[in-house]
Amino acid sequence: MTSAAVRWGGRFALSLAAWAAVEGLVWLGGAGDPLASAPGRAAAGVFAGAWLFIAGFALLRLLLGLEWSPLGVARAVVEEAVRMRLAVAFIGLLIFILAALPAMQDAETPLRYRVQTFLSFGLGATATLLSLLTVFLSCASLSNEIQDHRIFTVMSKPIGRGPYLLGKWLGLMLLNALLLAVAGTLVAGFTWQLARETGVDTGDALSVRREVLTARESRAPEPADDLEKRALARLNQLKKDGSPLLVEMREDALYAQLVGQEKKQWLSLAPHGQETYVFDGLGDAKREGREIQVRYLLRASQAPPENTVTIALEINGRTGTLRTKVNDYQLMSVPPEAVDEDGRLTLRFINENRRHPKQTFETTLTFPPGDGLEAMYERGGFAGNFARGLAILWLKLGFLAMFGLAAATFLSFPVAALMTLAVFVVAAASGFLIDALAYFGDNERSETLKSATSAVRWTGLLLAEILGPYSRYAPAPKIVDGRYIPFGDVLGCAASIGLVWTGLSAAVAWLIFRARELARVQV
């Protein structure tokens, strides 16, 4: 046994004893299950996180020890991050957040919400902290090396500028992989631990398993009519009528609004009205005999007593009465037999109390567009879904790392970091920006200002559209809602963000870096 093995064995034993002591103290303090208390959870997190990180780092070093010069550069990046305490600070902060989160939640809140909140914040914190770490580390790693002239020594050696940049990026990617693996293990571990706690009722505990710790495929209903055609017809009519709306709004904005109205109309049920919704693509569920979960949210134009309405639902010609809450997501189980041979499930909602029509509460019910009405079925497990989600996060971090390096090839650290941060924010918020910018400046009367706002809108929209996939590939909300992340999403993300964006950033970085002088005037 080598002295290093003895030394590390001693450290492990010591930390194990320290962890056991904390858990013991928590137990003696009468907190029951030590892992259910914040201090006990924090101690477990510190112990597990620290040793996962140490073991992962040792493995990473082995990998980086392979004989290839860019891996030598990569290793320097990883060592810098670890020895300058950046990576350690990240893990420390994450453990603190994860340990503190459950303690900040109300024990009276349904367990499903607590688990979802924890997952949402845990994944959000991981993605945000890692993104920030990647932005700063990628920019600092290169620009500081140029700034303090370390690059003189490195670039006088037989390594091209391209392989050098590749080494830097590989270092960041491998470090991110390690940190993501540790953070992911902690988030998943804490989630499973939290899910073991007692729910407010038996249904609550069951819903955690059915709605959170799962991976469900989702299908949205397809309208029977072409809503866009209907919207276009309405627009043409408005034009014909010389509607003042066309003076107040741009035509494209008005059309978009009309399409939205048509969709809303289709998803609305007037009192005593009805609408049929067809969910396609459920053949797999039928074949595999998987239960269909219809998830819906009903918004009422007028609040009914106890927030509950009684409506009718028709499936395959058989009508039943459905007493359901409004303004809250509901889940309804439908047997796979209800799906027809073509893999379609047809539901007809009738906004009427069929048993006592006179007792129908007179309100318009609406399924909000987006996720207001969908049919789901279990497609896989939580662990695989979680892993695919982390893979998408990792690919996105890869783009940020390369963009940061590209910025640092010609900018000083603060400017490069600011620029990369701006791109990150625009990319992450691109979905919101596209919506917000669509109507930006519409109410502007002054022609001069109208041109200016128009330029801002189109520039913003262009940028947001280009960076759109960054926000479209958002795994955290899917994991939180127990939605299936298909492997195709990982491949799609790898192709668009990984290959195209990162590749373009790499090409720009290489072109600038090979053309620039690394020294400056010193006479």
Add this chain to the structure above:
Amino acid sequence: MVANAQTPVIECRGLTKVFKDFWLRPRVTAVDGLDLVIEPHQVFGLLGPNGSGKSTTIKMILGLLFPTKGRIAIFGKLPTDVETKARIGYLPEESYLYRFLNARETLDFYGRIFNLPRSERNKRIDMLLEMVGLEGVQRRPVGEYSKGMQRRIGLAQALINDPDLLILDEPTTGLDPLGTRQIKDLILHLKQRGKTVLLCSHLLADVEDVCDRVTVLYGGRIRALGTIEELLSVSDSTQIETERLEPALVAKVRELIEKEHRKVHKVEAPRRKLEALFLEIVQKALSEGAATSGAKTGGAVAEFLAAGAAPAPADEGRQVIAGLVEAAKPAPPPEVSKPEPAAPAADARVLDALTAPKPEAKPASEEKPSPPKAVDRSVIDDLLKKDDPS
């Protein structure tokens, strides 16, 4: 890996570097039409005051700066050629190293860039650490090192690939006399192995001790270029160095010279160099086992750097560092003065007269060049007093 004798190691033709400002207006002409050829196996000194363009030239040679005009060939190829860089070792003017890596990791990092196999890399690292005297502190981060220790590890990284061309930019900056001496000995040793060294310095004594050829830059232009001999020889005076002479004998010599109608400018007792005294003190402390947390005295030249050296007369090559010990001993009376390029007949007669009773004196051709000593008038005064009957 020795350069082809036909191809210059470094060839610069009309090399010009103009630094421009933000608006691309010429601001500073750092190097102006430099023509320079460095042949293999030379130790070439690049001299000049601060801002004369030395470092800019080196950076262009390394491909860190691009020439505004002119061209550079290193081993016949462009400076940016990656394969050519495998034959170059470079010590920058300051040790630009990763502060978070320790000495061993630093050398391993650079060794990996040269794609040295692991076993060879480890062997070289061990040897280099021993050579630069950092084996005892090899696990400490480089950022905690003193400036001199950082220079030592900087030197070690420059040698990890056993370079054919070693570029040293102010190599002795921050080094103690021991380290300075070691670098000079190392340069001589590498030269003996057929390596080429480009030494950039404004410490003239260092350059004079080791360089075959030098060029002096000022304002980015060459002001002088030639061998040390060509540039430093003083043709109108003669210096003789002998064992200590009695005052009476000195008077006789003086008389003899004056009889030949020559003037005696000075007669002095030589002094030891402060460097020699310093080395002696350190050596003594080492032999007493005095503790130090800093760098130790460098060891012998790393074996991989010594391998292939031509067997030198007096085994000089393999014992470069060991020579430090000898250098630390009280210096024997300097053997000879500067070699004379061509002594006139009258001088030859004087020499014959002087050397006749001392047939064991070494011939001038074996003697090491030595810079002129400062005049110590007190010795002459003593001699004159004793010989003066009044």
